[in-house]
Structures are given as C-alpha cells and as structure tokens.
Amino acid sequence: MRALPRRFYARPSRVVARALLGRLLVRGRGRRRLSGRIVEVEAYDGARDPASHAFRGETARNRTMFGPPGHAYIYVSYGVHHCLNVVTGTPGTAAAVLIRALEPVAGIAAMRRRRGLGDRERLARGPGCVTRALGLTVAHDGLDLTSGPLWIADGPPRRGGRRIARSPRIGISRAVARPWRFFLAGHPCVSGPRTAGRGVPTRRTGR
C-alpha cells in the first residue's frame, strides 16, 4: 500500500478526520513496521476554533500546523505526553486532526514492550498512548506523511462494519459543544465514550 497523497490532506479538518477512520497509520517499513487502524480522531480548525493551539496564532510549538498539509504535528501535552496530529487544509489554515486511538495491527509485540502492557485493546487507546506505542515524540514533529517513515496507507478504509459516530471533543475547556470527535462506534480500542452522545460532556468537578 502507498501513502495517501497530499491532496487527501488538503481538505477541511473535519472532512479529513472522517476519511482517516479505518485507515492504517504506519511507522517504518519492512520487518520493523508498526501499524494500527485509526479508530478515533478529533478535528481542530485553526484560527476559527478556540480549542485549537493555532487559535492565537503561530508559536514555536505549533509552527508545523501553519505549514503545508500532510505533515505530522506532534506536541508535548501536560509536559509529559506526546500527541500526534496530521496537518490538513491549505497552508496557513493551521487546521489539524488529532489521532486519539488505534487498533494495533502490526508490531504488536514491540508496542507491548514500549507500553509495558499486555492488553492489545489498551496499547494505543488515548492520544498519549498512540505516540508511546509507536515511539513518536516531538523529535518527529514536522515529518512528511506522504514520503517519510511515518505514513497513512492508501486504499479503501476498512471500518470493520462499524458506523462513524461523533461527539464533543475530549479534554478541552473551550468550544466544548462542537461535535468534532469522530470514532468507529463501539470499537473496543476507542478511548472515552464509545457511543454517540449528544450534548456537552460532563464537567469534572473540582475546578
């Protein structure tokens, strides 16, 4: 399978987000290949989206998002974890899709080693777990997904017979009502709610 062409990414983040579900995210080539089916994503919409890192303009951290589509935007979350996004839209739009969860397909033993976990369904469940399982860090920020050792496979997205469900995005405090989280309904590797829920997620108490 080939890497998805750049034109795939040169569309609005919500369109790309849905189109990514069921596709294969691949790290490396040959025997050392790691891969997983994308089962959960979130769309972010640059300057038009208060929840986006790009909402307040370009910084050293989010520079990649302002570049051409089809590149990996990887940032440090909570000072501890790394999160993988794909840049979408036209250059300067600074839109992106966060990869929140994978169903591990290849290199599962290596993922188990990296994660110190046996449960396949939990290996890449959650954005920080995705990068941990694949061995991605901010050192990989800016990688070109159409040519590099990190890519997304072309071909019909196999959804395993599951429908695409949507919900509000997880872990944000602004623009909380926008239903821009997309996932394969009921898939065991999805983090958080696995069925479509209307309305704003329940706010955790304490702050």
Add this chain to the structure above:
DNA sequence: GTATCGATTAGC
C-alpha cells in the same frame, strides 16, 4: 517577573 492551565495518563 509569578501564577495558572492544559487537545493526558497512571496510580492511589
């Protein structure tokens, strides 16, 4: 300059 908050997770 200091204080606070995250596109989170693992562990009590």
Add this chain to the structure above:
DNA sequence: CTAATCGATACA
C-alpha cells in the same frame, strides 16, 4: 482523587 512537568497564557 492526584502527581507528573513544561509551553503557552494571564496578569502584576
């Protein structure tokens, strides 16, 4: 429930 830990942001 909290700690971890750092870039970005808010404010004196």
